[in-house]
Amino acid sequence: MRQATRIATALTVTLLAGCATSAPSSTSAAAPRVEVPSVAHPQGETPQWWYRSGAARAASNGAMAGKARNVILFLGDGMSLTTVAAARILEGQRKGSSGEENALSWEGFPATALSKTYNTDSQTPDSAGTMTAIMTGVKSHMGAIGVSAGTRDDCADSLNKGLLTWLQLADSAGMATGIVTTARLTHATPAATYARTPERNWENDADLPESAKTAGCTDIAQQLLTDARFGRGPLVALGGGRSEFQPATERDPEYDDKVGLRLDGRDLVAEWKQAHPGGVYVWNTEELEAAKDAPALLGLFEPDHMQFDHDRNRTPKGEPSLAELTATAINTLSSRPEGFALMIEGGRIDHANHNGNAFRALDETIALSDAVRTAVQTAPPDTLIIVTADHSHSLNFVGYPVRGNPILGKVRGLGGEDGDRTQYARDQTGMTYTTLSYANGPGYPGASNTQPQGPKHTPHEPSDVQPSTGRPDLTNVDTEAPDYLQESMIPLKSETHGGDDVGIWATGPGSQSFHGTVEQNTIYHLIVQATPKLRERLCVAGTCDANGVPVELPVSKTFEVE
Secondary structure (H helix, E strand, O other), X not given: OHHHHHHHHHHHHHXXXXXXXXXXXXXXOOOOOOOOOXXXXXXXXXXXXXXXXXXXXXXXXXXXXXXXXXXEEEEEOOOOHHXXXXXXXXXXHHOOOOOOOOXXXXXXXXXXXXXXXXXXXXXXXXXXXXXXXXXHOOOOOOOOEOEOOOOOOOHHHHOOOEOOOHHHHHHHOOOEEEEEEEEEXXXXXXXXXXXXXXXXXXXXXXHOOHHHXXXXXXXXXXXXXXXXXHOOOOOEEEEEOHHHHOEOOOEOOOOOOOEOOEOOOOOHHHHHHHHOOOOEEEOOHHHHHHOOOOXXXXXXXXXXXXXXXXHOOOOOOXXXXXXXXXXXXXXXXXXXXXXXXXXXXXXXXXXXXXXXXXXXXXXXXXXXXXXXXXXXXXXXOOEXXXXXXXXXXXXXXXXXXXXXXXXXXXXXXXXXXXXXOOOEOEOOOOOEOEOEEEEEEOOOOOOEOXXXXXOEEOOOOOOOEOOOOOOOOOOOOOOOOOOEEOOEEEEOOOOOEEOOOEEEXXXXXXXXXXXXXXXXXXXXXXXXXXXXXXXXXXXXXXXXXXXXXXXXXXXXXXXXXX
């Protein structure tokens, strides 16, 4: 409590000092310059170098002029630019137009940029390392959650590499915080907002090796409870993953054939309730609606990931949409007078792409667009809203389909720019083909141990695949069906991520600093520098330079409450 009082006093002094300076304007001084040492790549890329280089880029982009009171980051997991473009068209076609002229909710935002997504050890990244970069300002290894680069399965090595996320920083600064996802709350993207582990798969105690337990690591689900060490912890946590929080002796409230996964006997939901007097735990839409004005809210809507929106149970006892989760989170957090920071993930875009199922990947992207629209309509006007992705996928958008051709359909035209646009295009063997395809994945047409030679449908996770004897005849195949799997060139059980850049879209105070092509860890710095309470809290901890730019890697222990 004494430390909290000291921090509040220091923040007040800093705020008053900030008010005494002239406000940024078109005629104000140039953006502050941050010197960054040259290093050899990749061996010279220390956590401090990543942090300082990201701070330098954000400052040069003008982020220090930002005056955001609240921050909402929307993360479309695996939402490649191809996924965005195809979803835009599908949404437009569902509305009855040709589709190409349509725009998803964030495509009207005034600021855009591109993000370079590689991990420290991989050209093509995963969700753990990428979200760690976005949340902490430091790039890390594939599989890393909230720790700087090291060895993926080495708990002991990771213990002194913990990083402070901007959600934890917001909590330390007195802001209200929240996490929303359609994946498990313990999955890589949401976990990177609050947890620290070198291995993303250590989601519950049964997943944690004995060697890691002995060395001092704890599972991700348990860390959601202990995140209150920076203040109050997340006041809103909504997503899937009930089983990660419940003991194996407890039967699931929704499915009679399912029980919890924890072997330590702990009921983390009960522990959360005890730690949040007045807080409400919910697991269906009806309960969520009844608890919308609760001071703290934990929602676990499935034992595993939440259902795809297309398959979602829309009854009162079923699952809420991502837009409904977004509205609830904003309602709860915006009622606090101190401002808020919120991360919202459309997590199942990624899963549908991994399945090689473009229908659900695009449908989930449209659901994310609905959620962003809800935020724009309901969030306070002094809110910085950002939409981005953690990584790309191998989805292709190719051929010469006629304008308005169904985006999930077969290409019409003779395969060339000057062909007959009223007929199906055909490859050199005479077969039709779709506009969308995957470079790799389970849509490979060869016979597998679960499905015969020819077109594939979801679910398809083969353990054995035979070489294809040729492309399938799609003439009479409904490629627009929800379960159809687009063809892939390379047979894999699960389609892979892509290494290409992803988009960033922003609106609200501070959004003008989102421009150019930036390293992914720069997103953290753009957020922190554009939000006075965040950067001032870092300055109180002594991490800022003479211009007030946070440039030194913060020591997270400094931000913990006594």
